[in-house]
Amino acid sequence: MKKRSIAIDMDGVLADTESQYLHYYEQEYGKRLTKDIFHNVPEAEALPNGSIFKYLYTPGFFRTIPVMAGAVEAVRRLQTRYEVYIVSAAMEFPLSLFEKKEWLAEHFPFIHWHNIIFCGDKSIIDTDFMIDDYCKNLDFCKGKPILFSAGHNAGITHHLRANNWQEILDILDVVPTN
Structure with a gap:
């Protein structure tokens, strides 16, 4: 299946x-x-x-961003039930493409390079779910959009919202691992 x-x-x-x-x-x-x-x-x-x-536009900015709390373990758990793709609009800022690739290799080495998509426009993505913090990406999502809470999207009410990675797991009904 x-x-x-x-x-x-x-x-x-x-x-x-x-x-x-x-x-x-x-x-x-x-x-x-x-x-x-x-x-x-x-x-x-x-x-x-x-x-x-x-x-x-500062060298090192994207390479040294802290990992969101709970993200690594949650993505590992999601992979047990879902085909997980990392999708990032990495074309706008010249340094971000390479730095994001390196960042993922360090923090999410279990994500195969086939499952990493760097693009300019996320409307081309056709997955069953999309988790993003921007409506400009979710409004055109072909699957079910999930808005990841951030300060800039606090007033948005037209998408299903997750405030943290545990809520993502709850929404997607991922069975806890031992």
Whole structure:
């Protein structure tokens, strides 16, 4: 029997980009901010001085993003029942393609390279489920969309929402491993 398929976004879903932005901002300006600044604010506007775009073009930004809590174990568990694809719009920022590939190799070495899709437009993805933090990707999802909670999407109500990786597992009914 063929497994159902899942497309999983990287930034904001597997990779904790909000924490990375805050870390870079604190390093540059010496001011510690909290994730509250992202609440109901477009991600690019959350930090002052155009910092977000500056960081997205900084060498090492994508390579050193922290892993989202619970993501590694959850993806391992999902693989027992689903064909899992990592899908990332890695074309917009020149350094992201190579750095994201290296990041995945370090943190998710069990994901075969055949199951990694770097693209510019996720509307071409045809999986049974798509987990993403942006509606621009989920609104055109061919399967069932699952919105992964992030500050910038706090006000979105038209997709099924998961606040963390345990909720993803609950939604997808993955049997716990021993």
